[in-house]
Amino acid sequence: MFRSHVPAAALAAALALSACAPSIPVQSAQLSPLTSTQPRMRLAQNVVLKLSTGYSRRLASGSLWRPVGQVPQGLVLQPVGTVLTIEGRQVHEAYLVVSQNAVVGFYLPGESRFSPLAPSQPITIEGIND
Template sequence: MLNIRGLGVASAAAWALCACAPAIQVQTSQLTAQNTPRQMVRIVRPVVLRLATGYSRKLREGSTWRSIGVLPQGSVYRPVGSEFTIEGRQVHEAYLVIDGDRLVGFYLPGESNFSALEPPQSIQIEKING
């Protein structure tokens, strides 16, 4: 005899196993390294980022980031003394891409790709001596 409740639980479990996080959307990008001394910045206020993949990340207040170059989308900053990642189907090391006072996305150094943050988010940074 077929147990309806058991069938429902089995169907839900099968569906959950098939569900995967979406992949991080990327576009090929060319990082232009800086020839000038590398500027350092500090995050003034914490920022919680909600990614299109459904995951979120927090940029800690006081965390420091070093400029490593520019993309057409903005300046690229690498974390100092820590790692930063974004997550979708896979976890990717990520650097911040900032244009003015907006975080517009992430540079993924392992793949040399840019991933846009939709929508861009306000970010308050201050320049510090490096």
């Protein structure tokens, strides 16, 4: 009786493992902090970012972002008053990386890594005076 359950249990375990989300792709990144205070920025319209892991993130129109530095891929924007996360096999805190009016990826501050967004997503942000 026990033997008949072993193949079913092995099959169930194999299916559970294959259903795990993939890891997000990452590269090493050196953040160069900004030397002067930059004005905050506001997102002009809703944006949905589709990750390679199958998950997506919605950035709300009117959300505020603070420029905190540069990585080789672009300007790093930290969300103001909230936390942005991206998800794959694990959940990571993330800042936006923008270049030429597009989100090109994410800076992962807890890991000092860059995660590319492919394809990049157009974004409209505007500076605000506080």
